Amino acid sequence: MVSTKEVIVGIDMGGTSLRALVVNPQNEILAVEKTPTNVAQKPDGLIRDLAALAEDVVRAAGLRKSQLRAVSIGAPGAVDPEHGVVYHAPNLGWDAVPLGAKLGKLLRVPVFAENDVNVGLVGEHVLGAGRGAQDLVGIFAGTGIGGGIILQGQLYLGARGAAAEVGHMIVQVDGPLCGCGNHGCIEALASRTAMERDVRAAIRSGQKSCVLKLMEERGKERMTSSVLQRALRKNDPVMRKVMKRAQYYMGMLVASVVNMLDPECVVIGGGIAERLGESYVAPIRKTAYQNFLRRHDAERVKIVPGTLGDNAGPLGAVILARRRLQK
C-alpha cells in the first residue's frame, strides 16, 4: 500500500520513444509505460505528451494522481539541473526549453530534469553495476557515445557543466571525421554509427556480409543493435572484424580514462552493452587492463556492463529527484 505523495515518476526522453516508470520509496518499479517521441511537434506538444505519459503510468500502477510526489526527466542534451531548463538537445530540436517549469505547471508537482547520460549513471551507481563505488565513470555506447562521472559519490559536472563528454576524447589524432566536426573522437571510431560506416565500406569494397540483408529483413534503415547482434550470431566476418576493432578502441579509451581519473569502477552501458552484455565488455576490459599505466593492481578497477538496461535512466532520474526534494 502506497501512502499519499510517495511515488515518483522517472522518464527517459529518447529520440524514438519516451519511457516512464513509477517508483516507490523502496525503489520498486510499480508500472512502466512507453510512447513514441513525436519530434516533429513543437516543444509544448512534446511536453503535453510527457504530462499525459506521467498520468498514464501512475494510473497503470493503480494509483491516483494525488499520490504523485514529483516527476524527473532525463533529457538528451545540455541541461541546467538547477532550473530544469534543457539548453541544447539537437535530437529533439530543442533550445533553451524550460521543461521543468512548463511540465510542472501542467502536472502541479515538482519536475526535475538532468542530462540523460548522467541520470543513467546515477541509476547504475545506486541500483546497478556501480553499487558501492565512490569514484565511477560511465561510458554509454549506442548511436553515439556519452559519458558520466561520479566522484566521491556525486555527479561531477565541470566548471561550465560540460564535463564527461567521453565520446569526444580523441584517441586517434587525424582519425575519421566525427559528428562534432573534429577527427578521431572515440565516437567516430566505436559508436554504432561508426561501425555501420565501416561495415558499409567493407561491403562496398567487395567483402561478403549479411548485415544489409538483415537490415532489410527487419525493415531497418540503420544497423541497430539487434541487427548487430544477429550478424555476430551468424558469425558474419565483416561484422566480427568491425566489432573487434571497435572493442579495441573502447579498451584504449577506458585505459586513457583510468590513467586520468583512476576510478574504482567503469560501467559500460548503452544500446550495444545492453544487447551483448559481457561478450561486448570482456575484450574491452582485456585491452584496458593491458594499457593501464599501473598494471600491477589493474584488476582493482572493475570494468563491467550496466545491469539496469533501459531502466537505468528513469531510475537514476527518480533518485536525483529524491535528493533534490530532501535539500
Add this chain to the structure above:
Amino acid sequence: MVSTKEVIVGIDMGGTSLRALVVNPQNEILAVEKTPTNVAQKPDGLIRDLAALAEDVVRAAGLRKSQLRAVSIGAPGAVDPEHGVVYHAPNLGWDAVPLGAKLGKLLRVPVFAENDVNVGLVGEHVLGAGRGAQDLVGIFAGTGIGGGIILQGQLYLGARGAAAEVGHMIVQVDGPLCGCGNHGCIEALASRTAMERDVRAAIRSGQKSCVLKLMEERGKERMTSSVLQRALRKNDPVMRKVMKRAQYYMGMLVASVVNMLDPECVVIGGGIAERLGESYVAPIRKTAYQNFLRRHDAERVKIVPGTLGDNAGPLGAVILARRRLQK
C-alpha cells in the same frame, strides 16, 4: 623578523638536482639552495643529503634550525602522502622508502612527502597561473609528461592514488612506443624525449638541422630545453616542424582533457613551458579551442603557461605541509 618555528623548507627531488627553498608564512622565499642528486648511492645516503640541504638553506636564510617548523618534499614517483612513503620512483631507484620517517628522525621536525607533479600543481594553484580556479588540470611536459588534477580546490588522487597520469592518455592508437610499454601515449608523441627521437630521425633521413651541433657545443648528450630553444631561435627547420607537431598533439590532449573534465583552467608547466612560455602554449591553446566539443564558450577555459618555474614544486610542497599541520 621570523619568530620561532615559523619557516618551512620545501624541496624538489629532481633526477639531476635537489632544490630547496625556505619559505615564511607570507609565502616569501627567504633562501634557495641546490645540490646535485647523487642517485648512485643508496636511499639512506640521499636522505642524508636532503637533511644537509635543509639545514644549509635554513642557515643561508640567516635562521637557526630551531626556527624550522617542517620539511616537505616533492618526490618523482608514487608517494603515499599519509605516511610519507615513496613507493616507486624509477628515476631514483627507490622502492617503498619511508622518506618521511627517516628524514624526520635526522632533522627532528615533521617531514611530508607528495608526488612532485602534484606539489607543482598545488604551487601554481595557490601562488601561480592557476590562482582562483576551483577545478584545475596541470600538464607538465619535459623529459616525460606528468599531470595533476585539482577538483573543488583539492588534489584529486583517484581510488588507487594513481590518478592524473595525463602523460599516458592515448591520443594515437597504435602510435609510437612509449616508455611505459604502450603505444600512442601523449608522452611518446610530445615529450622532449619524443621530440629528440623525431629530430634524430629527420637528421638520419638527410634533413638539415643544427640540433646535434648545438648539443655538442653545449656538451649535452640529450636535447635539453635550452638546446631546443636555441634551435628554434636559429629557425632550424627540423626543430620547428617537430615542435609544431608536438604542440598539435598537446592541443589535442588538452581538448580531450577538457571534454572529459571541463576545468576552469589548464596550466602547462614543466621544462619546455618554463623555457618557451607563451610561444609554446599559444599554438596548443589554439588547437585545443578548435577541438573542444563545446566551442561557443571555449575561451572560458584558461590555458596558460605556469608562472612559478622551478619554484612551483617546493612552494606547493610548503603549502601542502601547512595544510597537514593544520589538520
